[in-house]
Amino acid sequence: MTRSYAILGTGALGGFYGACLAKAGFDVHFLxxxxxxxxxxxxxxxxxxxxxxxxxxxxxxxxxxxxxxxxDVALLCVKTTSNDQLDAILPQAVRPSTTCVVLQNGLGVEEQVARYVDPRRILGGLCFLCSNRVGPAHIHHLDYSDIRMGRYTSDGSAAGIDPVMEDVARDFHDAGITVNLAEDLVEARWQKLIWNVPYNGLCVVLRTTTDRIMSHPGTRAMAESLMREVADAAHAATGRTITEGFIREMLDRTDRMAPYRPSMLVDLDERRPLEVEAIFEAPLEAARRAGVATPRLELLTAQVGLIARTLVDGP
Amino acid sequence: MTRSYAILGTGALGGFYGACLAKAGFDVHFLxxxxxxxxxxxxxxxxxxxxxxxxxxxxxxxxxxxxxxxxDVALLCVKTTSNDQLDAILPQAVRPSTTCVVLQNGLGVEEQVARYVDPRRILGGLCFLCSNRVGPAHIHHLDYSDIRMGRYTSDGSAAGIDPVMEDVARDFHDAGITVNLAEDLVEARWQKLIWNVPYNGLCVVLRTTTDRIMSHPGTRAMAESLMREVADAAHAATGRTITEGFIREMLDRTDRMAPYRPSMLVDLDERRPLEVEAIFEAPLEAARRAGVATPRLELLTAQVGLIARTLVDGP
Known part of the structure; x- marks a missing residue:
């Protein structure tokens, strides 16, 4: 049986993944x-x-x-800044037998989907993808395409890997997309924040690229301190341990990258809404509830929040 | 006897104060x-x-x-970003009987002057002044002009008020400038940092005015948190207590201000060097030496430092 896919949000991300699946012969429907x-x-x-x-x-x-x-599968591909539309989309688009894969950034996004979809049919995916919409129904894919995917659980426990996940991963593989399956979605989401918080945040606030953050000793040290604060928050809020080795690897990987504009800086430059809630406010709130101090994350969140508000209100 | 004044640095600040003194009949020499x-x-x-x-x-x-x-009196009026020139100026400009008044921002500035001038003849002054150089030898004075002045001591103790300070204050008063004498210069310098650190810092990093910092709940809370960090640093480093009432008064005063571009934002907009060392790095270093954590000040210092470096190196 060839699975059918619904693409909920046919932008730079959903359009790319959906087109790859359709090209590979899957039955794909684009919203x-x-x-x-x-x-x-x-x-x-x-x-x-x-x-x-x-x-x-x-x-x-x-x-x-x-x-x-x-x-069979619905890929939720709208940005988290459009999640006020889930109410209008999910109850109709996701049927009782559909698996819903949440391809969004940040924390707390599956929880929002679970208001409309049976939690046992929700997967979460973290996309490592550079693609842009360059014209009407026209997408330019620049680099990377892989996804890290795990199963959502209402209680935040690690669910391991099951045949449904393996089926989806195989379909993506047939479409030329690598899907790495994660035993523990919560750990995967926090691991991605270890990179996204410092680099999206500092690059947006300072309107600069990753290489300049890394070449100035002060901001380089702050990227590392922010990683540790996120790791502390992850541990206090979820019991997950993000190792020193993982933090080192993120720093080293960023050192090796070509000068890079993180996605939130691209959004800012294109004057699109910033995903402040999912990437900054949600982990900050998790840290607060767990009683762990994250003062640098707090300051960065306030700064990014003011910039996001300026985008909406004007300067 | 009418005192004579040397103005060391005839920019928007030195030119203004010197011109007022000359207009009032004092013998003023401009460098x-x-x-x-x-x-x-x-x-x-x-x-x-x-x-x-x-x-x-x-x-x-x-x-x-x-x-x-x-x-009789030399007013040191160059910006701290030009303090590498003190070596070329002070040994010749400040004679054995001259009182040197350091009209500069931030911390640690009198210490730099004390390498060239007998510490017992150093006063420090904090200027509340809005003035700009608008053309060659042409200054536009916009608002405020008062100075808070105290005596420098090598050991950082409060020296109280003495006749030399009163003489200088009277001369300024005759020139239409209010000088408030401070019993404790160290306390006065830290009190000014309570305002300068959050508002210079946040306004430079976010390229915005004080009213927008205050109207966004996140950045407003961060301004207050930064004030508390500076107060903690002041207490740990110097034993001075900056009261809760003082912090409240700074917040209330900023709420009542018209939309304001702090001096460091003006410097940034005019592409002049930023006084990062005196206003940010010196208090951060004092906090570090005293063993007190100031994580928000640390992040803000790194951010302002990168912006200052961008001014020099280009983006």
Whole structure:
């Protein structure tokens, strides 16, 4: 049996993964908010160095979640800044037998999905992907594409790996996408925050790239201190231990990277809403509830929050 | 006897105070680096709502410290970012009987002067002044002009008030400038940092004005937290207690202020060097030596440091 996929949010991320699955022969249905006319007429176009240039044509497009057919898997691909729309999407798009994969940043996102979807059918995914929407129904994929995926549990326990996860991972593999399965989704989400908090935060506040953060001794030390605060919060809030070796590896990896604009800086430059809640406020709140002090995270969150508000209100 | 004054650094600050003293009839000698031809030909011009528009003409100008006559009082008016020039100025400009008043921002500035000047003849002054150089030998005075002044002591003890301080304060008073005498210069310097650290820092990093810091709950809370960290550092490093009432008063005063660009943000906008060492690094170093944790001050110092470096190196 070939599984069918619903792409909830056909932007730079959902459009890319969905197009790769459709190209590999899966039955893929795209939920789109804009670009529907272009996509119906000319299909959905992807230009990628690693995955080639191709168009899905005709693409199975709809702009109303109620028009989606029953699908085996629904990929939730809207940004967390649009999560006020989950209420309008999920109850109709995710049917009783559908597995919902939450491909979003940060913490607490599966909890929001669990208001509408049976928690036992929720997976979470962390995407390592650089892709942009460059025109109507036209996506430019720049680099990376892999996903780290784990099973959500209401009590935050590690659920291990099961056949449903393996099926989804195999489908993605057939579409040219590597999915690394995580035994423990909570640990995977905190591990990703170890990188995202310091580099998204400092690069947005200072409007600069990762290499400059790393080459100035003061900000380099602060990136490391922020990692430790996030690790302390993870431990206090969830019992997960993020090792010294993991922190070193994140620093070393960033040293080896070409000058990089983290996704939140790209959002800022494009004047898109910033994912402050999922990436900053949620871990800060977790730290507070656990009674652990994270003063640098607190200051950085306030700074990013003011910048996000400036984007909305104007300076 | 009418006291004579040497103005060491005839910029927006030294030019303003010196011109007011000269206008009041004191014998004032200006040490200038630039604008000397303009000042010799057309005098030194001040436009001020509160002090009037006037020119000191002829102004007694020199561009070599060795050419200054013996003066009773030397006002050190260069920014701390030019303190690498003290070596070229002070040994010649400050004679054995001269009182040197250090009109500079931050911590540790009198200590630098004490390498060249008998410590018993050093006073420190904190200026509450908004003035700009708007053209060659032409100063625009916008608002405020008062100075809080105290006596420097090598051991950091409170020296109280003495006749020399009272004489200088009276001269300034005759020139239309209020000088509040402080019994304890160290306390006065830390009290000024209570305001300067959060508002200079947050406004520079976020490129915004005080009113926006205060109207966003996150950054408002951080301004208050930064004040407490500076107060903790002051207590641990010097034994001075900055009261809860003082912190409240600084917050209330900032709430009542019109939208304000702190001096360091003006420096940034004008692409002038930032006084990172005197305002941020010196108090942070004092906290470190005293063994008190100031994590928010540490992060803010690193951020301001990167911005200062970007001004020098380019982005």
């Amino acid at each position: 789109m908010r804009s670009d529907t006319n272009q996509a119906r007429k000319h299909g959905l176009r992807v230009d990628s160095k690693s995955h080639g240039s191709f168009a899905i044509k005709p693409a199975q497009i709809c702009d109303n979640p109620a028009d989606l057919p029953d699908c | 200038m680096r630039s604008d000397t031809n303009q000042a010799r030909k057309h005098g030194l011009r001040v436009d001020s709502k509160s002090h009037g528009s006037f020119a000191i003409k002829p102004a007694q100008i020199c561009d070599n410290p060795a050419d200054l006559p013996d003066c």
